[in-house]
Amino acid sequence: MTDNTPGQPVHAASDDTRDQTSAEPSTSPVKRLLRFSEKPRDAISPNCSRIYQAVTACLLTLCVYGTLWAVFGEGALPGNGIWVVFVIYILACGFGKFTQVLSLPPLIGMLLAGLLLRNLQPLKSYLPVPSEHLSATLRNLAFTAILIRAGLGLDVVSLRRNSRAVALLALIPGSLVEAPVVALFSYLLLDLPVIWGLMLGFILAAVSPAVVVPSLLSLQSRGLGVAEGVPSIVIAAASVDDIVAICAFSVTMSITFSEGNLVWTIVSAPLQVISGVVVGIVTGILLWLIPHNSHRHRDALRFTLLYIVSCAYLLGSNRVEFGGAGALAVLTTSLVAGMGWKMEKNVLESWFGLLWLILMPFLFGLIGAEIDLLVIVPSQLGLSLVVIVVGLGARVMASYFCAWGEKLGRGEKLFIAIAWVPKATVQAAIGSLPLDAVRRQTSPSQEDVDRGYLLLTTAVVVILLTAPAGAFAIQCAGSRLLKPALPRDLAEIRISGDLAETRGSRDMADTRVPMEGTDLDAPAVESQS
Numbered sequence: 001m002t003d004n005t006p007g008q009p010v011h012a013a014s015d016d017t018r019d020q021t022s023a024e025p026s027t028s029p030v031k032r033l034l035r036f037s038e039k040p041r042d043a044i045s046p047n048c049s050r051i052y053q054a055v056t057a058c059l060l061t062l063c064v065y066g067t068l069w070a071v072f073g074e075g076a077l078p079g080n081g082i083w084v085v086f087v088i089y090i091l092a093c094g095f096g097k098f099t100q101v102l103s104l105p106p107l108i109g110m111l112l113a114g115l116l117l118r119n120l121q122p123l124k125s126y127l128p129v130p131s132e133h134l135s136a137t138l139r140n141l142a143f144t145a146i147l148i149r150a151g152l153g154l155d156v157v158s159l160r161r162n163s164r165a166v167a168l169l170a171l172i173p174g175s176l177v178e179a180p181v182v183a184l185f186s187y188l189l190l191d192l193p194v195i196w197g198l199m200l201g202f203i204l205a206a207v208s209p210a211v212v213v214p215s216l217l218s219l220q221s222r223g224l225g226v227a228e229g230v231p232s233i234v235i236a237a238a239s240v241d242d243i244v245a246i247c248a249f250s251v252t253m254s255i256t257f258s259e260g261n262l263v264w265t266i267v268s269a270p271l272q273v274i275s276g277v278v279v280g281i282v283t284g285i286l287l288w289l290i291p292h293n294s295h296r297h298r299d300a301l302r303f304t305l306l307y308i309v310s311c312a313y314l315l316g317s318n319r320v321e322f323g324g325a326g327a328l329a330v331l332t333t334s335l336v337a338g339m340g341w342k343m344e345k346n347v348l349e350s351w352f353g354l355l356w357l358i359l360m361p362f363l364f365g366l367i368g369a370e371i372d373l374l375v376i377v378p379s380q381l382g383l384s385l386v387v388i389v390v391g392l393g394a395r396v397m398a399s400y401f402c403a404w405g406e407k408l409g410r411g412e413k414l415f416i417a418i419a420w421v422p423k424a425t426v427q428a429a430i431g432s433l434p435l436d437a438v439r440r441q442t443s444p445s446q447e448d449v450d451r452g453y454l455l456l457t458t459a460v461v462v463i464l465l466t467a468p469a470g471a472f473a474i475q476c477a478g479s480r481l482l483k484p485a486l487p488r489d490l491a492e493i494r495i496s497g498d499l500a501e502t503r504g505s506r507d508m509a510d511t512r513v514p515m516e517g518t519d520l521d522a523p524a525v526e527s528q529s
Helices: 008-023 027-038 045-076 080-103 108-119 134-153 156-161 163-189 194-205 209-221 229-256 260-289 298-320 323-369 378-400 410-419 425-430 435-439 446-481 487-496 498-510
Strands: none
Touching: 008 229, 045 080, 045 229, 045 378, 080 134, 080 323, 108 323, 108 425, 108 446, 134 323, 134 425, 134 435, 134 487, 156 229, 156 498, 163 194, 163 378, 194 229, 194 425, 194 446, 209 229, 209 410, 209 446, 229 260, 229 323, 229 410, 229 435, 229 446, 260 298, 260 323, 260 435, 298 323, 298 425, 323 446, 378 410, 378 446, 410 446, 425 446, 435 446
16 A cells, blocks of 8 residues: 655655656757747857858759749740849849948949949850849839938928928029039030030039948947037038939939920929929828828838839839939938838838848949950040049038038038048939930930930949048048037937937938948848947
């Protein structure tokens, strides 16, 4: 018989043993893999993380190419159009990663990838020039994402608080000073007609928020210039500056390639502006209502509708030769829709930031592939550099004096002037549009082809010069010219709401940072600071 005397638990030991046995970790390989996949990111060593990222990228590349081959067949085989675009995209991503390791903007590597593939003689037989129509369409899809992000990224609160400084910096240095100066010197030195010179001026007039914003966020994290509100002013003005330059360029290009009589050419400019703004306002208001706020997939539908409608406006306006209206409609639609969505637009900004990361190698890689170094005339390239330098000099001086009325010291004014130098994304997006418009003509003249090619070459040169140099100059000038904020100043800013505004601008700008300044594998909402 079993002794059940209290104080002698005979079965307790066996129960504990059974519990310990059941609690022992399983040695099953499947369960080990599952446990490894559930580890947080910080628990994995950096080397192991890099290996997994490389394996993921390779697997994704193979899957994408396999899908392309299954859909297009021989068109995706080496030597054909789909194959060429695929190789340019992959190499642009790889070169972008490499230049990022060197602390340079990824766009530099992407441009160089396209240039090398176009101009290396051993590769020309295997990688012919991509189809003009396919290349232009892919670049326009990326341009649409840029326009949407510019509209969604406008912070109305920041614009109101710094309305004077933002208006002056957005209008005067680029569109009212640099563009006319570039037009004048391109007429004198490059023999471009005035209207073509203005197109080149507006191409070069846009600053690059993607270079400026991450640099400013890095300085802001160290408290430099925060007390004076310099980061808020520059970030807000950069977005408006891009919008003004893009709108002015679109209208100028439409006038240049208008094939109607003189009366229609004169009337079409204001008509495009009015029609683009009206269509954008109506569409933006409709997107407040559709889909309904209670829809379970509201954000996904908003993202899809906004991008598809914007692509339709931009590509459709080019088809009917009313391109200025299309760009304005996209900008206005995204701006008005974002005002109605308010704080809910942050999710869409992050999604469009991710979309930009996907489309960015297409834009810069294909732009680089458009440049044939054998066609470039060295003397003409030297004169283009003179035009760029003169325009930049006028821009820097105008930027310095535009900040004169603000309560800023000479160091802050000089820093703002330096921060207004970098150019990159907008130049890549619109620099090729005049050449694309010439190619769409029934019988384009060789003179217009040469002019379009000159504008494209100048845009690429200004990117290669100002993007890395501007980012480096901002970091160096910020450390020397901007004053660090004291704890007392930070407390006053927090009370007055300026710090909240700065953080709001930072959250908004984080979706812009991946355009050129962040890790291509990082989420679109993470900033470098």
